Amino acid sequence: MATTRKSATNRTRRRKSQSVVHKPRGAFHPRVQKVGPEHFGIVCIDCAKARSKFLVTDFYGKILLPPTPLEHNRPELDAAIARVRALFAQHAIHDGLVAIERTGRYHQIAQRAFAAANFETRILHPFATKQFRQPADPGNKTDDTDLFAMQRAAVNGFALCEPVWDVSWRTLQLLTRHRRELVRKGSALCCQIHEHLEAALPGLTKCFDPIWKSQAVWHLIEQFNSAAAMTQAGSDGLAQSLRGANIRFQQRTLDTLLAWARQAAPAEPTAAVQHRLVLALNADRLQKNREIQALERDIAQALARTPYILLLSIPGVNVVSAAEFAGEMGPITNYANARAITGRAGLYPSRYQSDEVDKANGPLVRCCNRRLRAAILGIADNLILCNQHFRALAGCWRLAGKDPRLTHVKVAFRFCRIAYQMVAGRQVFRHPCLQQRSYILEKLNAFHAEHETPLTDIMTDLRNAIEQIPAKEHAAEARPLQEKLQASPNDRKRGPQLLRDILPIILARLGVGSVQSPESGETDLT
Numbered sequence: 001m002a003t004t005r006k007s008a009t010n011r012t013r014r015r016k017s018q019s020v021v022h023k024p025r026g027a028f029h030p031r032v033q034k035v036g037p038e039h040f041g042i043v044c045i046d047c048a049k050a051r052s053k054f055l056v057t058d059f060y061g062k063i064l065l066p067p068t069p070l071e072h073n074r075p076e077l078d079a080a081i082a083r084v085r086a087l088f089a090q091h092a093i094h095d096g097l098v099a100i101e102r103t104g105r106y107h108q109i110a111q112r113a114f115a116a117a118n119f120e121t122r123i124l125h126p127f128a129t130k131q132f133r134q135p136a137d138p139g140n141k142t143d144d145t146d147l148f149a150m151q152r153a154a155v156n157g158f159a160l161c162e163p164v165w166d167v168s169w170r171t172l173q174l175l176t177r178h179r180r181e182l183v184r185k186g187s188a189l190c191c192q193i194h195e196h197l198e199a200a201l202p203g204l205t206k207c208f209d210p211i212w213k214s215q216a217v218w219h220l221i222e223q224f225n226s227a228a229a230m231t232q233a234g235s236d237g238l239a240q241s242l243r244g245a246n247i248r249f250q251q252r253t254l255d256t257l258l259a260w261a262r263q264a265a266p267a268e269p270t271a272a273v274q275h276r277l278v279l280a281l282n283a284d285r286l287q288k289n290r291e292i293q294a295l296e297r298d299i300a301q302a303l304a305r306t307p308y309i310l311l312l313s314i315p316g317v318n319v320v321s322a323a324e325f326a327g328e329m330g331p332i333t334n335y336a337n338a339r340a341i342t343g344r345a346g347l348y349p350s351r352y353q354s355d356e357v358d359k360a361n362g363p364l365v366r367c368c369n370r371r372l373r374a375a376i377l378g379i380a381d382n383l384i385l386c387n388q389h390f391r392a393l394a395g396c397w398r399l400a401g402k403d404p405r406l407t408h409v410k411v412a413f414r415f416c417r418i419a420y421q422m423v424a425g426r427q428v429f430r431h432p433c434l435q436q437r438s439y440i441l442e443k444l445n446a447f448h449a450e451h452e453t454p455l456t457d458i459m460t461d462l463r464n465a466i467e468q469i470p471a472k473e474h475a476a477e478a479r480p481l482q483e484k485l486q487a488s489p490n491d492r493k494r495g496p497q498l499l500r501d502i503l504p505i506i507l508a509r510l511g512v513g514s515v516q517s518p519e520s521g522e523t524d525l526t
Helices: 008-015 029-035 074-090 107-116 126-133 143-155 167-200 215-223 227-244 251-263 271-303 307-313 319-329 338-345 370-386 388-399 404-425 440-451 455-468 471-490 499-509
Strands: 040-047 051-058 063-071 095-101 121-124 352-354 357-359
Touching: 029 040, 029 095, 040 074, 040 107, 040 143, 051 074, 051 143, 063 074, 063 143, 074 107, 095 107, 095 143, 107 121, 121 126, 121 143, 126 143, 167 271, 167 319, 215 227, 215 251, 215 271, 227 251, 271 319, 271 440, 271 455, 307 319, 307 404, 307 440, 307 455, 319 370, 319 440, 338 370, 338 404, 370 388, 370 404, 388 404, 440 455, 440 471, 455 499, 471 499
Parallel strands: 040 095, 095 121
Antiparallel strands: 040 051, 051 063, 352 357
């Protein structure tokens, strides 16, 4: 994937300065020249939660309609669109656009309405409105002054065209963001549980690390609210309680618990209330874990329908991190090159230059897509921990005295270059410093086995993933599946064995025939 030689043409193109001052996605001046400034209309909409205000001017700023309230309902939106059309016809406006200030999600109501009416809708960042308002109206922030500032910002090329995302991409983005919020809330719950548990049962959390994974311990915490109660029950009482709940356990778990209970420090006077809070918070935590697991199954299903599934061939990238990256990126066709990805994520240093003062390597820029940056830096963390090549690079940079933050950014920058080549070029991971890549179907199958996904959903996701994998890689993807199919008859694990049911179908889909089972060496005596 990585190339070592850089084209001189590309270097020259990067050094080439812009031909205009305006932002490329905000320029519309050729259209203004074609129809004339007095015949080009600009509709500015300042949005709020329940209603908006809109202003209609020509390119010069002549007010055709003063600031007018706009309620967020269908009759008011239809009336506003009809009024704008009438004004354009009355003043001979032959071309125009609608500039809407981004306001959370509330601007999307007006944006969808005017876009459906075949108006070109563009988005203004609140920073642009603020910078064009302050010089003209310092200390005076109103809806009307904001609208006038929006008109000046649009004229100067800060009303930007945004790419249109398909519903499937929006769905993936919403799922990954909701999962991330649930993970944050679950982490906060764990901190709360830990505090209350230390108050009710001091020192117990240090005996089981992590305590969250032990079902037996949590059952005993629920049944016995103090160290004295556990000591009184003894090993037989604790074991009987676990067997009654049909929970598997090991004797050493009970021995550790009783050893702690005999030496436990006194609990707080409010231990009974703290114990009740622990159980309530833990029930909430378990519910969130179930929701996260269900969301991750849906996320994997959405990811398998996109070319970003190819990122699973990178060692150190899992299903969830690839889905978060895909959800924040959107269609790869929206990016001209890898630098467009790092530019949107703000993975470049800020710069301050004035006369002979030039601070070129400042901190990362503040104005960026922070969710995309977080997804990329999260993958960089995983690569440094789990990818042999990037782990070695990080170690070399650490020995060289490099700032750890710079190391993470450099790894993130390299990942963006590799990811762009893979997704845009429909390739699997190839790197001269790594002998073997990860296998996409193997990772996806392991993910579904861990999440206990229904068989029909597993088959659907694997089929969708195969459609994204290049045909020349099908034989390589089939190799680890063949090995699992050969091993499955001898697998002595308890529970249902689904590999024998699905792997022959997947291998056939990959164009690989069924595998001959190895002979046992026993003779047939019949």
